[in-house]
Amino acid sequence: MNDVPAVAAPITQREILINRLYEASELEHNLMCTYLYAAFSLKDGEGEGLNAEEAAAVERWRQVLLGVAIEEMGHLAAVWNITSALGATPRFGRANFPLDPGLLPASITVKLAPFNAETLQHFVFLERPRESTEPEGAGFVSERVYVRGTDLPHLTPMGRDYDTVGDFYAQLGEGLQAFVRHHGEAVAFDGDGALQLSPAEVSLAGCKPVICLKTALAAFAAIVQQGEGAPRDSTGSHYQKFLGIRTELRALKDKNPAFAPAFPAATNPVLRRPPRPEGRVWLENPDAFATVDLANACYALMLRLLGYSYGVRGPSSEKALAVDLAIGLMQALAPLAERAERLPAGPSNPQCNAGVTFITLRDSSPLPPGPAARRVFVERLAQLAEGAAVLRASGERRARAAADQLAALAARAQRGFDLSAPDPSAADQPSAAPAPRTPVAAPAPVAAPAAQVADGIERVRGEKLELSFEARRCIHSRFCVTWAPQVFLANVKGPWIHPDAMPVERLVEVAHACPSGAIRYRRLDGEPDESAPPVNLATVREGGPYAFRARLVIDGIPAGFRATLCRCGASKNKPYCDGSHHDIGFTASGEPSSGKTDTLPVRDGALRIDPQTNGPLRVRGNLEIVSGTGRVVARVESASLCRCGGSANKPFCDGTHAKIGFHSS
DSSP, X not given: OOOOOSSOOOOOOHHHHHHHHHHHHHHHHHHHHHHHHHHHHBOOSGGGTOOHHHHHHHHHHHHHHHHHHHHHHHHHHHHHHHHHHTTOOOOOOOOOSSXXXXXXXXXXXXXXXXXXHHHHHHHHHHTOOTTOXXXXXTTOSOSSOOOXXXXXXXXXXXXXXXXXXXXXXXXHHHHHHHHHHHHOHHHHTOSOGGGSOOTTTOOOTTOOOOOSHHHHHHHHHHHHHHSTTOOTTOTXXXXXXXHHHHHHHHHHHHHOTTOOXXXXXXXXXXXXXXXXXXXXXXXXXXXXXXXXXXXXXXXXXXXXXXXXHTTSOSSOHHHHHHHHHHHHHHHHHHHHHHHXXXXXXXXXXXTSBOOOOOOOOSOOOOOOSSHHHHHHHHHHHHHHHHHHHHHHTTOOHHHHHHHHHHHHHHHHHHHHTOTTSSOTTGGGSOOOOOOOOOOOOOOOOOSSOOEEEETTEEEEEOSSEEEEEEGGGOOOOOHHHHHOTTTBOTTOSSOOBOGGGSOHHHHHHHHHHOTTSOEEEEESSSOXXXXXXXXXXXXXXXXXXXXXXXXXXXXXXXXXXXXXXXXSSOOTTTTBOOSHHHHHTOOOOSOOOOOOOOOOSOOOSEEEEEEOTTSOEEEEXXXXXXXXXXXXXXXXXXXXXXXXXXXXXXXXXXXXXXXXXXXXX
């Protein structure tokens, strides 16, 4: 038990409060890394020496650990948002593992270790509620007892002691309340709210705007209830989840004393010969070194991108892109970390395998927003993709997965941060009224207008408008050949589009009916072209694709106002539908049940759709998801929509893509 003063001095200094939030950031960050490290060490199925029952249990444990790590990321984002709300730049860095004494209270030890009974008990201890008598895991007990902080009046920020993480957040909440009482809410929360992360950028429970004391305290309460320090009977807390794993582990050990659910990954691996070797494992194996080196570089760039996102006002496409790339880097890190924990550490440590070290940069402070930072990100992702390509030559599946992911991220960064292109946030601005057009004289119509074909788009110019047809986006809804058979001649040789064979206003209506956007037009008579709809819609088609109507930006590229995107997983033209759902006999309801349908304050604006590598469609922007009959299914500002065809929660993603090995860039 630490010697904690019964009553801590009230916090009235912003600098001291920010310093406490920095410790909270480091704490959540460190715990997230330790949970991930243990998850990466777990074996994968019967092919790695487990029986069927053990394999099923270990897979459950992996999902629990990964889920807890994601929730820790949400806690971290909540702390970042509170820090930003107070006018400070959030803390993105942390000390390298293992942590030196003094960074945390003596009752809390944090280090990287593989999954085993002792590590699991350590996790139970970290997440224990105040009244718990759970002991620390063997090998994790603090080396010495010490006291942090002082009761003397002070200006210098310093750590304070606490027994549990729940106690820490209780103290932090009390300090925040004292600060607000002293300064008032308007002065206390004077940060720019547009700098915080929000659901427009990422689907994390902690990414809720912090604008006042009530919202900040709600964030602290959510952290405690879900994670560290939750009451003993708190259903679904991290503490209860770890207790559940412990019960299963003990039962399986009773059945099979030789049961080893994880590889013997190193405890506290390091990439260079350590100046203080005690408690560390030097990775000498060249393959392990290269794998961990690349994983660490992904991790460091992830922190850079997250830091950058907090310097960009949002919602904006640039802020969203930075967050997406950061999340993508974590998805690239995972197979690399799993690979590392299956490789030998080297001759100096023949008893254990390697492991990702989560090395941080000497300074992880954010880069100033602008072209120079974008260039850094483009260059760095290209370098990571090159490094992954070298590992890919091994043919090992995890190396291939990481290489594919990094190649996709590098390409996306090149597109999204293209310095020669217009400002990437321009697509997020409100639609302007169409500029007046000067009528353009067109050549006299002829019986068979000549078509111009470029980039797979066929364009035919008439007297009053130019029609375009993009075959690769067509899903054969047949509105064109049934509503305007004299304009679109089916099954003929030679010219088949005749723009002047129908009154222009009626032809425009036909084009608007095309759900895929395969048919578009450009007015030549001075009238306005197609404009964004007043309400952004995504229609779930029975046994078919999603039909979007909005000002679309797909994978960072403006894509018009209509598109049909694959949800069966079989299209050869992903993310667009190509009709493959018919070929594979895809069945999925066009009438999913309704969920959250609260009216959105804004119903239009840019809709950004970013296909995640081997994952769902990440949709950001104001959107009403409707059934095939027009019933509202959900109104959202951010969503992940299934595109593997396997989700049990269609149209939303439930993670099935990872289980079935869905593959798509």
